[in-house]
Amino acid sequence: MRVLLSGYNGTMGQVLKNYIQDNTALEIVAGVGRELLEEKFPTYTSYEGLEKIADVIIDFSHHAGTASLVEYAKRTVTKVVIATTGHTTEELELIDELATQVGVVYAGNYSLGVNVLVELVKKASELLLGYDIEVIEKHHNKKVDAPSGTAKMLVDAVKDVEDYNRVYGRHGDMKRQEKEIGIHAVRGGTIVGEHEVIFAGEDEVIEIKHTALSKKMFAKGSVTAAQWLNTVGEPRLYSMKDVLGIK
């Protein structure tokens, strides 16, 4: 399978490159990044004039590059695994539109553990009716977007989430209201990624937490998604749930 790395010069792009080269037989046919590095494969600073060269693009970049990524994927009919987070509503619409023409996997987190955590949150929210829900995410000080894509996935997993008001951090007179989900982003040092969901009821608290100990499993999960997507015919917007076969 031929893979194009979008955002190849970034932190995750380099982790992904090393993961693919050390652990798989996949062929990296190109890297697209804003800065060019010395690599064993051709590198480009834009998709302009680039023909179809890959079976799947794996994207760990920045959401501001979505329009050009989508234009390229559409023009060359190349499937995409999108790992980038922080998309605006307009960018999400571009991705939705792309997925009507080519297969796309979209996930705020490609680790197995977080995708299981999403299922646990779904189940807990079905059983713990009326409990106060708070989501706390912690990341390294280089992360540009908040809240994390994973935190958004966790919130979206809550039963009847459309009935809740999302409150991003609190300060001043902000007494907790009913039907509120608090979402809190902590940034510091080299924290890889921590996500905790708290269900607080009367006289008891349930806390469900995932801690990422390295960035490698994000790369591994994105490769699993790319290999799966390469076998799928129907153009659609897929999630890691589809990739992992979670019912």
Ligand SMILES: NC(=O)C1=CN([C@@H]2O[C@H](COP(=O)(O)OP(=O)(O)OC[C@H]3O[C@@H](n4cnc5c(N)ncnc54)[C@H](OP(=O)(O)O)[C@@H]3O)[C@@H](O)[C@H]2O)C=CC1
């Ligand atoms: N879904 C998942 O499992 C995971 C998702 N992520 C997400 O992946 C993304 C990248 O993370 P990380 O590698 O740590 O971030 P970095 O900041 O290290 O890398 C970001 C990359 O995006 C490029 N970039 C910046 N601005 C633009 C732009 N306007 N258009 C195109 N490319 C741009 C950067 O190029 P340059 O260096 O030249 O600025 C760089 O290659 C983030 O959105 C992060 O949240 C991260 C881990 C796991």
Ligand SMILES: O=C(O)C1=N[C@H](C(=O)O)C[C@H](O)C1
């Ligand atoms: O930027 C990161 O580092 C990460 N981003 C993803 C997110 O926004 O949830 C996934 C992971 O937590 C690491």
